[in-house]
Amino acid sequence: MALFDLLGRHWAMGVLWTLNEIGPSTFRRLQDECETISPATLNKRLKELQVAGFVHRAEGGYATTELGRDLYERLRPLGEFSKDWARHLSNL
Amino acid sequence: MALFDLLGRHWAMGVLWTLNEIGPSTFRRLQDECETISPATLNKRLKELQVAGFVHRAEGGYATTELGRDLYERLRPLGEFSKDWARHLSNL
């Protein structure tokens, strides 16, 4: 699955998620929101996500495309799941 | 998101996905199905997925837990998406 290859890289899902959550933002803003990401990695991920058609440059910096928002919607179940998962881990 | 950290590693989602698709299977079978994964990495991912509670050892080798199947269900939208995505990329 080529999608897993793209998303299965450090910060790929995190960047897409964050960009959807905070809306269009500059490189530096995104870097701050992602806290521990390095600029080199952020830059790389952003380029990959642009080639993939999930992100593009817009007013206000980087933003998700329609396709990127679509993908985000399908990523959201994972967000919910992660709560269930946290509960599971604490019930050990 | 701790889940993204776990799943955002080379082959993490692929292993989980494959294990759900083919059912309980041996280390070697899994290695074959994943085609290009190296044994060291497969081993590492399997350990991580076990600690996370998504995979356990069972009759027939490795298998997904109920939680792992739950996660798989939430991963499936990505599988569908990847078809839309392929269509999008070919329509450029």
Place this chain on the structure above:
DNA sequence: TCACTTGCTATGCTTTCTGTAGCGCATTAA
């Protein structure tokens, strides 16, 4: 002109993955 912000790039180091080989153990067949 000068300070400030922006999007990066550069450097050097650590961590992660890969490809290939093969070990130790268990089961099976001769």
Place this chain on the structure above:
DNA sequence: TTAATGCGCTACAGAAAGCATAGCAAGTGA
């Protein structure tokens, strides 16, 4: 009893990816 097979890994060595930090070049605003 021995040989063959399949099993789950482990052991390297080299390549690639990531990190932290520093800083540059271009644009903007005062």
